[in-house]
Amino acid sequence: MDDVLSGLSIILEPTTILIAIAGVILGSVLGAIPGLSATMAIALLVPFTFTLNPVQAIVLLTAMYKGGIFGGSIAAILLNTPGTSAAAATAIDGHQLARQGKARKAIKMAVVSSSLGDLFAVIVLISIAGVIANFALEFGPPEYTALILFAFTVILGISQKSIMKGMLATVLGVFIGTIGYDPSTGVPRLSFDSMELSGGLELVPLLIGLLAVSQVFILMEETFLGKNTGNDIMKPDDNSKLTWQEFKDSRLIYLQSGAIGTFVGALPGLGPTVAAFLGRNAGKRLAKNPKKYGKGALEGVAAPEASNSAVGSSNLIPLISLGIPGDAEAALILSVLIIHGITPGPTVFDTDGPIIYGIYFGILISICVLFLFNWYASRWVVKVRNINVTLLIPAILVLCVAGSYGMNQNMFDVQTMFIFAVIGYLMIKFQFPTTALLIGFILGPIFETSFRQSMILSNNNPIIFFQNPISLVFIIITIMIVIFYIVREVKSPKNEDQTS
Amino acid sequence: MREGNIYWRERYIYIFLIIVSLLLLFIIPQQIEEGAPRALPYFSISIVLICSIGGLANCFRKKEVVISFSKSLLLKLGSGIFLYFLYVFLIEYIGYYSLSVIFIVLALYLFKTRNIKTMIFSGVIIPLMLYLLLEQLLGLFMPTGILM
Numbered sequence: 001m002d003d004v005l006s007g008l009s010i011i012l013e014p015t016t017i018l019i020a021i022a023g024v025i026l027g028s029v030l031g032a033i034p035g036l037s038a039t040m041a042i043a044l045l046v047p048f049t050f051t052l053n054p055v056q057a058i059v060l061l062t063a064m065y066k067g068g069i070f071g072g073s074i075a076a077i078l079l080n081t082p083g084t085s086a087a088a089a090t091a092i093d094g095h096q097l098a099r100q101g102k103a104r105k106a107i108k109m110a111v112v113s114s115s116l117g118d119l120f121a122v123i124v125l126i127s128i129a130g131v132i133a134n135f136a137l138e139f140g141p142p143e144y145t146a147l148i149l150f151a152f153t154v155i156l157g158i159s160q161k162s163i164m165k166g167m168l169a170t171v172l173g174v175f176i177g178t179i180g181y182d183p184s185t186g187v188p189r190l191s192f193d194s195m196e197l198s199g200g201l202e203l204v205p206l207l208i209g210l211l212a213v214s215q216v217f218i219l220m221e222e223t224f225l226g227k228n229t230g231n232d233i234m235k236p237d238d239n240s241k242l243t244w245q246e247f248k249d250s251r252l253i254y255l256q257s258g259a260i261g262t263f264v265g266a267l268p269g270l271g272p273t274v275a276a277f278l279g280r281n282a283g284k285r286l287a288k289n290p291k292k293y294g295k296g297a298l299e300g301v302a303a304p305e306a307s308n309s310a311v312g313s314s315n316l317i318p319l320i321s322l323g324i325p326g327d328a329e330a331a332l333i334l335s336v337l338i339i340h341g342i343t344p345g346p347t348v349f350d351t352d353g354p355i356i357y358g359i360y361f362g363i364l365i366s367i368c369v370l371f372l373f374n375w376y377a378s379r380w381v382v383k384v385r386n387i388n389v390t391l392l393i394p395a396i397l398v399l400c401v402a403g404s405y406g407m408n409q410n411m412f413d414v415q416t417m418f419i420f421a422v423i424g425y426l427m428i429k430f431q432f433p434t435t436a437l438l439i440g441f442i443l444g445p446i447f448e449t450s451f452r453q454s455m456i457l458s459n460n461n462p463i464i465f466f467q468n469p470i471s472l473v474f475i476i477i478t479i480m481i482v483i484f485y486i487v488r489e490v491k492s493p494k495n496e497d498q499t500s
Numbered sequence: 501m502r503e504g505n506i507y508w509r510e511r512y513i514y515i516f517l518i519i520v521s522l523l524l525l526f527i528i529p530q531q532i533e534e535g536a537p538r539a540l541p542y543f544s545i546s547i548v549l550i551c552s553i554g555g556l557a558n559c560f561r562k563k564e565v566v567i568s569f570s571k572s573l574l575l576k577l578g579s580g581i582f583l584y585f586l587y588v589f590l591i592e593y594i595g596y597y598s599l600s601v602i603f604i605v606l607a608l609y610l611f612k613t614r615n616i617k618t619m620i621f622s623g624v625i626i627p628l629m630l631y632l633l634l635e636q637l638l639g640l641f642m643p644t645g646i647l648m
Contacts, residue, residue, distance in 0.1 A: 048633075048638065050638075051638050051639075162558075164551055164554055164555050164558065165555070167547070167551050168517075168548060168551040168552065168555065171544045171547040171548050171551065172544075172548055174540065174544045175541060175544035175545050175548060178540050178541045178544065182532075182536075182537040184536065184537075185536070185537055187532075187533050187537055189531065189532045189537055189541060190527075190528070190531045190532065190541065191531070192531065213584075217577075217580075217581060220577060220580045220581075220611075221573070221577050223611055224573055224576045224577060224580075224611075225573065390608065390611040390612075390613060391608070391613075391618070391622055393607065393611065394603065394604040394607035394608060394622070394626070395604070395622070395626045397584055397587075397603075397607070398600045398603065398604065398626060398627070398630065399630065401587070401588065401591065401596070401600075402596075402630060402634055402640070402642065405596075405640075405642060405643070406634075406638075406640050409640075409641070411591065411592045411643065414588055414591065415588060415589065417588075418584065418585060418588045418589075422581070425581075426513065429508075429565075429567050430510050430513055430565050430567070431565055444540070444544075447540075448539075448540045451540075452536055452539075455536075
């Protein structure tokens with residue numbers, strides 16, 4: 001209870017509340033610009049959170065992420081151009097509503113369902129994270145090794161098209177994570193007598209390169225192809241109020257889709273896009289008029305929005321309780337926590353309880369701000385679509401350099417960022433999951449440490465992983481997932497071709 | 501297949517990764533002392549090698565991504581990325597803010613922005629705002645080089 005009150009006192013500082021408001025507004029504006037994803041926006045922000053306290057830093061990132069995810073939905077509804085992939089499912093019914101002159105009704109339904117779906121996820125996060133963390137206190141090195149192995153396996157699912165690509169990206173990330181000092185003995189590895197490499201590669205420039213600059217290169221390519229020339233904004237009908245009856249008609253959908261999004265978000269590697277489509281499909285069964293679904297049904301907006309927004313909070317469940325980031329956003333939040341000297345995992349409630357509760361309250365404030373801001377300001381937010389993307393590209397690239405340089409103030413980090421930007425660009429073009437590489441890089445050293453500790457405990461006998469029921473269960477599930485992936489891979493369709 | 505286009509095949513990625521993996525398998529004994537520290541680098545790069553061989557085999561089963569660029573697009577995109585490369589690698593010699601001005605103006609020119617006012621305005625305002633944010637607000641001092 002003391003931790004809860006301490007957390008509340010941290011979050012009620014005016015600066016923190018202002019940061020939450022600024023994060024939601026900025027995220028909503030950026031998310032509404034096609035090409036600027038929520039993840040990219042928060043990747044850019046990471047280096048600028050060093051001067052904030054941990055709660056303010058995480059609140060800024062989560063507020064901006066939530067705003068970004070919702071901003072993507074505004075563009076999806078009005079222009080049929082999802083600002084983020086998570087909003088693609090919303091575009092199906094949302095844009096139909098806009099074409100029928102009910103754009104603001106659709107946006108208001110999206111605001112309501114996003115807020116409620118997210119609220120559901122936060123309640124689950126607050127209820128479950130502590131319980132899982134307590135359970136995880138029983139974990140020793142073998143259980144951790146098996147758990148991370150399980151997380152790696154689930155993360156392979158990020159690459160929907162090819163398990164091989166997911167595995168390649170993850171293991172490449174693990175290998176890159178081995179550069180630098182050995183975690184157990186402290187001897188340098190693969191440093192090639194370079195001072196910069198002997199300390200290993202820094203996470204921040206790596207993620208800025210992989211997640212932000214690589215996307216800017218894609219944006220550059222689209223600009224040269226003339227894809228970012230702007231669109232005519234459809235004028236919303238003035239008579240598009242969301243009625244109490246319409247709100248009530250979707251009450252079961254908020255709950256169902258919120259639960260789907262929460263479950264999907266808690267599993268590593270699936271993310272808001274998968275959640276949105278699953279939520280949308282499930283929502284059809286609860287719709288008042290299923291035949292209208294896909295042709296401009298309000299339930300078709302409510303269902304995906306509740307699901308994709310729920311992911312933004314539930315992806316913190318494995319991160320806070322086990323220290324395992326399930327997606328790019330969680331990986332970014334993990335990096336910020338580590339920078340601030342906080343190690344998420346089973347003991348985090350004992351060591352940094354007030355900070356974790358402060359983050360919970362911060363997320364709740366962000367949801368309130370998201371609701372109020374987007375409910376009243378949606379008609380003005382739409383105008384950001386008029387921003388010329390070509391003006392943003394150089395600005396973002398210049399900012400990325402500052403962000404990469406900021407942590408250690410050395411140019412090697414900036415050069416690392418550039419190299420990983422090129423790698424990230426090629427990965428996107430050839431459909432390799434960049435997030436898998438990032439998570440492999442983060443979890444690799446933890447996996448190595450726990451594996452080697454297990455081997456020391458068992459005198460190099462791998463039987464230790466099968467003696468503990470917890471690690472045995474994780475290994476069995478991992479094997480089952482691998483079998484499922486192999487079957488899926490064998491049955492996958494052939495031939496991909498892209499033309500630029 | 502369009503005539504005059506440049507094609508990048510997925511198999512090139514796998515061939516590159518196979519070469520790099522084999523090279524690293526030879527380099528690891530020279531770079532890492534014997535015993536446990538070598539285990540994960542060996543294991544992970546071996547998996548990379550196996551996956552790359554598997555990926556290459558898949559490509560020959562006609563399961564590969566082929567990206568095609570028109571020559572003009574590749575030239576423009578290549579110029580953009582090369583411009584950023586120059587910017588990144590010259591900052592420490594010239595200075596972050598002055599080079600940012602040049603970079604922004606050149607990048608806008610590359611994106612066919614021909615309005616001189618817009619170019620100068622963006623080229624000055626963006627670095628100025630960054631200067632105020634980084635140096636005045638956050639106390640983060642960027643490299644100065646021969647200029648600023």
